[in-house]
Amino acid sequence: MKLVIIGSVAAGTSVGAKARRNSEELEITVYDKDVDISYSGCGIPYYVGGTVEALDDLTPRNAAWFKKRYSMDIHTAHEVMNVDHESKTLTIKNLATGETLTDTYDTLVLATGATSFIPPINGVDASNVFSVRNIRHADAIRSFVDREDPKQAVVVGGGFIGLEMAEQLTERGIKVTLIERLNQVMPPLDADMAARVSAHLADKGVELKLGETVKELHHAEAGTKVELESGEVVDTDFVIMSVGVRPNTTLAKQIGVELGATGAVKVNKQMQTNVQDVYAVGDVAESFSLITGKPIYRPLGSTANKMGRIAGQVITGEQTEHRGILGTGIFKIFDLAVAQTGLTEKEAEEHGYETAVLHNIKPDRPEYLGGKEMVIKALADKESGRLLGAQIVGPQGVDKRIDVFATAISFGAKAEDLFHLDLAYAPPFATTKDPVMYTGMALHNALTEKSPLLTPQQLLAWMKEGKALQVIDTRATSQYEKAHVDHAVNIPLGALREKASTLDPSIVTVVYCNKGTTGNAAQNILQNLGFDKVYNISGGHKNYQHVKKQLDL
Structure with a gap:
């Protein structure tokens, strides 16, 4: 059987490697229009910042390595221009020579990945505007920084890569302004947690423009001006565009492969598309939530490797399936x-x-x-x-x-x-x-309603509504005097049993301490004394003040 894989980063090479481990009879051929394969895209910001010294550290394996290890032929700088699934024929262009060639397949795997989305605005095609997606981008950005010694940078996009770029450029002594169209950084976080990240960025000198969109880039010899939709203009020496990616589905659509609700290729649990003998893996394909069972699109290297391995298993006859993902992510910001x-x-x-x-x-x-x-x-x-x-x-x-x-x-x-x-x-x-x-x-x-929690947002909403409440600060008086919840009375935990008789057990009661533990103890005391409804503020006074500041109340 002839297996052809289009794409050779995390998912594509994982398909080939697992398929070869399971079978020596397969003929495995991989085509990729890029010149770099199996690279660490997530490491790009750290190369730009100098934390990773050599570009080769992000590309530890080349086509020769895969040929020797897995007997698979990887052709880089070869773009698949057309797929005729009826005849199972590919038309490929050798980007180095301009030559056009054809190949055939029995099974086809689409591992075409995703492309950085570049907003269609004036000025984005300038030489000092960069995407952050592949090794060539990494080389271009670091070469520019090393050569031009810029003093200011604008990073557009507050996701994983955008924040990591902001960190690494700041570490290089460059003043960074980060622009994000949402009112928070990191969409995978809730707003109250994202606000903690924003505060840390600001502490480290990164200027944040949240809820802002770039309208146009104006380039001149003296530098670039980034015009925002609000009318504000930000001066910069260069721009990093990191506003998300779009799955590369052109070839998929060409042969009638169905796209899912997320816009990526729809696959079943065996990574099969609706077209016979055609699979899709990695950033071109959608996954599904392990919790809800519904489609989600989270283009992460960990998921791509998993999908590739599963496809390689299924293609070689193993009984296995993709179990879904949680979209787990982690990053470092300073x-x-x-x-x-x-x-x-x-x-x-x-x-x-x-x-x-x-x-x-x-x-x-x-x-x-x-x-x-x-x-x-x-x-x-x-x-x-x-x-x-x-x-x-x-x-x-x-x-x-x-x-x-x-x-x-x-x-x-x-x-x-x-x-x-x-x-x-x-x-x-x-x-x-x-x-x-x-x-x-x-x-x-x-x-279990034994110790119900109340988020600061819920408490603030109740106060705004004028809900009848009695709020008890159970901390030491010295802490209370420095700052406390509006309208709270101070009854330290040690005095609560004695002074509980001064409170109305029929009114909704809210207790809190600094972080939550002592508040829970106070909650138990009042419940045992017959108070009808007692809530403990989630995260205590510390979390309350954070949320209040976030909401500018």
């Missing part, structure tokens, strides 16, 4: 790690879930051994108790916890299951009750 998995609060609401939401602020390990606070936002379905998603922001320990959450969600864990995990403990690595375990315990309590 000395802060940011991670997410599963559904956000906003997405859960859109899918019809009624959720309990917890903000857990805990150190990754004991403070006496250098522990630093992480903010964990987790949510669970009130009906089933199932964990739906988690987001974490913190300087350390984030990667370990997000992977535990992702694993738990993948296997359908409920919030209470997290507390029963037998996680590794020693003071250099974790606290006795790991933040993951504490998250599960507190979230389970909130689900």
